[in-house]
Amino acid sequence: MVNNKPNIAILGATGNVGRKFLEIIERRGFPFASIKLLASAKSAGIKVRFQGKDYIVEEATKDSFNDIDLVLASAGGSISKELAPFAVKAGAVVIDNSSAYRMDPSVPLIVAGINNHDLKKHKGIIANPNCTTAQLMPPLKALHELAGLKRVIVSTYQSVSGAGKAAMDELHEQSKQHLNSGSYTSKTTNRKFAFNVIPHIDVFSDDGYTKEEIKVINESRKILGIPDLRITCTAVRVPVYIGHSESVNVELSKPVTKEQITKALNDFNPDMLQVYDDPANLKYPMAIDIAGTDPVFVGRIREDKSNPSTFNLWVVADNLLIGAALNAVKIAEVVVKDSLLLSKSS
Numbered sequence: 001m002v003n004n005k006p007n008i009a010i011l012g013a014t015g016n017v018g019r020k021f022l023e024i025i026e027r028r029g030f031p032f033a034s035i036k037l038l039a040s041a042k043s044a045g046i047k048v049r050f051q052g053k054d055y056i057v058e059e060a061t062k063d064s065f066n067d068i069d070l071v072l073a074s075a076g077g078s079i080s081k082e083l084a085p086f087a088v089k090a091g092a093v094v095i096d097n098s099s100a101y102r103m104d105p106s107v108p109l110i111v112a113g114i115n116n117h118d119l120k121k122h123k124g125i126i127a128n129p130n131c132t133t134a135q136l137m138p139p140l141k142a143l144h145e146l147a148g149l150k151r152v153i154v155s156t157y158q159s160v161s162g163a164g165k166a167a168m169d170e171l172h173e174q175s176k177q178h179l180n181s182g183s184y185t186s187k188t189t190n191r192k193f194a195f196n197v198i199p200h201i202d203v204f205s206d207d208g209y210t211k212e213e214i215k216v217i218n219e220s221r222k223i224l225g226i227p228d229l230r231i232t233c234t235a236v237r238v239p240v241y242i243g244h245s246e247s248v249n250v251e252l253s254k255p256v257t258k259e260q261i262t263k264a265l266n267d268f269n270p271d272m273l274q275v276y277d278d279p280a281n282l283k284y285p286m287a288i289d290i291a292g293t294d295p296v297f298v299g300r301i302r303e304d305k306s307n308p309s310t311f312n313l314w315v316v317a318d319n320l321l322i323g324a325a326l327n328a329v330k331i332a333e334v335v336v337k338d339s340l341l342l343s344k345s346s
């Protein structure tokens, strides 16, 4: 730490989320004394240009963190499980994008601006939620504050960038092959992304839910602090590069009008949540328009006439931003501002 500026390591710097970390650090002017880029042995030696300087990617090992105050990690669950304890032992705070620690009761699971109060409980590791959960939090929090959440039904339409860079490359290749020859093969991911809709993200558990769906259920309860929230999810992959869309049906504990719902969403925090809802003029959020923008967008707000005090929403956000890198950098900003780094750095 130099002059209140942390030494940062980015673990998974060559991936979809890792590259977004660099973009967002630059865009938000996040203060740092030094920055170290870590990835697998495969990428060691690769040059990455950042703020006019070439950085050489290093292989991540347990000894990579001795001079580091803050780790932004996005190298997957097994790498986080293996390396985060060494980073914490070396005195660094780890903000982890993987699912490794999210449901650990001793690890705060944070959406910046939603439950910052949980940050002060951290013991070195802070978890960033699944992208699908993260974008759901601002509208659910706004409606919970308005009239209490009673039940939530979420159906997702998730882009391939949520499955990493390999999946984006595969959608590109598969689309080209399909347009040229009418068929294609899957090379690395074993998934038919192009011209398809796949009701299967992550692995199935014994009860028929996928792990992605279970993450949305459990992580939403933890972040909102409502352990018995009635919430269910069907998670679906669609052939979109960036931007997750969600159809969200919300039953509330008190009767409210559509106008009150719209006002609560509008008033929540415009940096995080924006209403874009004028169907008569073809205005509703779409992944292709919102990719690269920070807020969560909500449209198609309407009463569910089949059930009292229930509303349908269409919720769209950039999964690599609020769903991953932007949220992690916003958490890091609070950690630095509120002096929540570990003691070696203070």
Ligand SMILES: NC(=O)c1ccc[n+]([C@@H]2O[C@H](COP(=O)([O-])OP(=O)(O)OC[C@H]3O[C@@H](n4cnc5c(N)ncnc54)[C@H](OP(=O)(O)O)[C@@H]3O)[C@@H](O)[C@H]2O)c1
Pocket (backbone or CB within 6 Å): 011, 012, 013, 014, 015, 016, 017, 018, 038, 039, 040, 041, 042, 043, 044, 060, 073, 074, 075, 076, 077, 079, 097, 098, 099, 129, 130, 131, 161, 162, 163, 164, 165, 166, 319, 320, 323, 324
């Ligand atoms: N994409 C999203 O929307 C999203 C949202 C929230 C959370 N996440 C989570 O963030 C993590 C990364 O996602 P991503 O989309 O960025 O994946 P990705 O594009 O596949 O990138 C993975 C990164 O991890 C690195 N890595 C792989 N094996 C490693 C090893 N043995 N040691 C060190 N680094 C290693 C890769 O380095 P190489 O290039 O050297 O292989 C690469 O930098 C995942 O846990 C994912 O669940 C993603």
